[in-house]
Amino acid sequence: MTAAREIVISESLDAAAVAAAERFIRVLTEVQAAGRAPQVVLTGGTLGIKVLEATGSSAAASRVDWSNVDLYWGDERWMPNGHADRNDEQAREGFLEALSIPTDRIHRFPASDDGLTLDEAAVRYSATIAPAMLAGFDVVFLGVGPDGHVASLFPARPDLTDATDPVIAVRNSPKPPPERLSLTIPLINTAHRVWLLCTGAPKREAYANVLANVGAETAPAAVVRGTDETVIFADTEVLG
Numbered sequence: 001m002t003a004a005r006e007i008v009i010s011e012s013l014d015a016a017a018v019a020a021a022e023r024f025i026r027v028l029t030e031v032q033a034a035g036r037a038p039q040v041v042l043t044g045g046t047l048g049i050k051v052l053e054a055t056g057s058s059a060a061a062s063r064v065d066w067s068n069v070d071l072y073w074g075d076e077r078w079m080p081n082g083h084a085d086r087n088d089e090q091a092r093e094g095f096l097e098a099l100s101i102p103t104d105r106i107h108r109f110p111a112s113d114d115g116l117t118l119d120e121a122a123v124r125y126s127a128t129i130a131p132a133m134l135a136g137f138d139v140v141f142l143g144v145g146p147d148g149h150v151a152s153l154f155p156a157r158p159d160l161t162d163a164t165d166p167v168i169a170v171r172n173s174p175k176p177p178p179e180r181l182s183l184t185i186p187l188i189n190t191a192h193r194v195w196l197l198c199t200g201a202p203k204r205e206a207y208a209n210v211l212a213n214v215g216a217e218t219a220p221a222a223v224v225r226g227t228d229e230t231v232i233f234a235d236t237e238v239l240g
């Protein structure tokens with residue numbers, strides 16, 4: 001694990017999305033040039049979706065063989081398939097469809113209308129991600145919330161850093177909807193690259209807490225690290 005973080009500062013949220021998208025495309029081409037299928041974890045949230053849209057509309061995206069990239073999510077809102085609030089649905093038009101990503105490469109979390117309980121869905125997604133866990137995640141995107149949460153891992157949850165399951169059920173989320181599914185910090189920290197997305201004045205405290213290396217109970221975003229690199233895509237607003 002590398003302790004130091006790299007900080008990429010852009011002039012605006014949109015510029016940060018483009019910066020992350022360009023680097024994403026570059027990493028995917030490098031991993032494919034090395035003969036592997038990239039294993040990627042996507043995030044929801046405003047900037048996370050903008051990164052996907054910037055990727056979908058980038059001329060450079062054609063350098064990637066999108067039929068050879070596996071896509072997972074770091075968290076999902078417990079809503080029915082196709083619901084506008086689902087993270088996978090928000091990624092659909094500007095990214096998944098824009099790049100014609102084959103459905104067998106899109107590894108969605110179960111939905112609330114799939115006939116599973118929330119706990120069963122967590123177990124099901126643990127099985128879904130098992131092959132990628134073995135291969136190692138190449139990039140994990142994580143939007144940072146104003147309270148320092150990442151994925152659906154909110155401050156003060158007791159098992160944040162010592163979760164034994166790779167995927168957990170989340171209830172009473174302070175960010176709606178209350179029920180969610182999330183990858184855990186021990187799993188996230190096995191990834192090669194962890195990329196935090198943190199822009200805008202409402203995230204100033206969270207950003208400062210990350211740089212201050214506070215504990216997970218204060219800001220889960222402060223304790224996530226990639227084994228090769230940890231990058232924060234920020235903007236001038238978040239610097240204060």
Ligand SMILES: O=C(O)[C@H](O)[C@@H](O)[C@H](O)[C@H](O)COP(=O)(O)O
Pocket residue numbers: 043044045046047048075076077087142143144145146149150151152175
């Ligand atoms: O499902 C979700 O809501 C997310 O995955 C969540 O972790 C999000 O990434 C952050 O809350 C940042 O979201 P914003 O960029 O919209 O502030």
